[in-house]
Amino acid sequence: LFNRRAQFPRGNVLTIAGSDSGGGAGIQADLKTITLLGSYGASAMTALTAQNTRGVAAIHGVPAEFLAQQLDSVLSDIHVDVVKTGMLFSADNIGIIADKLQQYGKKIIIIDPVMLAKGGAELIDREALAIFKKRLLPCAYLLTPNIPEAEKLTGFTVSCEDDMQRAAKTLHQMGARNVLVKGGHLAEGTAVDILFDGKNFSQFPVPRILTKNTHGTGCTLASAISTFLAQGEPLPQAVARAKEFITAAIKLAHPLGKGHGPVNHYM
Numbered sequence: 001l002f003n004r005r006a007q008f009p010r011g012n013v014l015t016i017a018g019s020d021s022g023g024g025a026g027i028q029a030d031l032k033t034i035t036l037l038g039s040y041g042a043s044a045m046t047a048l049t050a051q052n053t054r055g056v057a058a059i060h061g062v063p064a065e066f067l068a069q070q071l072d073s074v075l076s077d078i079h080v081d082v083v084k085t086g087m088l089f090s091a092d093n094i095g096i097i098a099d100k101l102q103q104y105g106k107k108i109i110i111i112d113p114v115m116l117a118k119g120g121a122e123l124i125d126r127e128a129l130a131i132f133k134k135r136l137l138p139c140a141y142l143l144t145p146n147i148p149e150a151e152k153l154t155g156f157t158v159s160c161e162d163d164m165q166r167a168a169k170t171l172h173q174m175g176a177r178n179v180l181v182k183g184g185h186l187a188e189g190t191a192v193d194i195l196f197d198g199k200n201f202s203q204f205p206v207p208r209i210l211t212k213n214t215h216g217t218g219c220t221l222a223s224a225i226s227t228f229l230a231q232g233e234p235l236p237q238a239v240a241r242a243k244e245f246i247t248a249a250i251k252l253a254h255p256l257g258k259g260h261g262p263v264n265h266y267m
């Protein structure tokens with residue numbers, strides 16, 4: 001293995017997110033995905049979770065000043081092509097992230113508006129949601145809400161594809177340049193994700209996979225899109241390839257622990 005010719009990563013991605021001690025979601029899922037798909041991953045932590053496949057036992061937020069130090073350390077030294085955000089935890093963290101992305105002129109920002117863990121634990125507080133809408137959402141090159149997140153951000157119910165399109169339009173009006181509303185939470189049939197670029201809608205349908213091992217799905221998808229963008233793919237292709245990847249990663253998810261196992265990062 002070590003005699004092979006060195007492979008170098010193509011493109012650099014910075015993930016700003018929370019740590020999942022169980023290794024299936026958050027920063028850990030992001031770095032595994034970015035590495036597997038061939039880019040370099042740097043990270044800035046917003047919070048630490050004590051977590052396993054059964055749920056979140058505790059959350060320890062990172063002080064915003066220390067998050068700022070992590071962002072300065074990375075962004076003043078390492079060329080970052082794409083920034084991806086996940087669990088942000090607090091209003092102070094969100095303010096710092098918006099300030100730093102502006103200070104360093106970062107433009108390709110993929111925002112996964114993480115709000116709830118699968119087990120129901122709140123990963124962002126109420127005050128933070130308001131600041132998120134005001135300060136960070138308008139910085140998004142791409143926003144990737146699932147249905148509950150789209151509902152929380154827009155304030156209306158999303159229960160069919162027409163509602164998903166309406167939510168995507170509203171989120172675009174709120175400032176996100178492109179919006180990918182993920183349909184996995186809709187009740188039945190094919191799972192369709194809808195991409196809106198401000199003019200046109202594209203559909204990404206995939207057959208629904210029945211499995212309990214979906215921990216880290218959202219983090220992994222947003223990281224895969226970020227990685228393909230860092231490698232120079234246009235957005236629709238980056239989304240299409242990331243969807244192919246996450247579908248395989250869910251199909252090949254391995255049972256781990258007693259709860260929801262992680263998607264597969266070893267393909």
Ligand code: PLP
Binds near residue numbers: 026
């Ligand atoms: N980020 C962290 C740190 C988490 O703990 C979780 C879920 O538990 C998530 C993000 C969201 O996970 P998923 O990708 O399954 O939506």
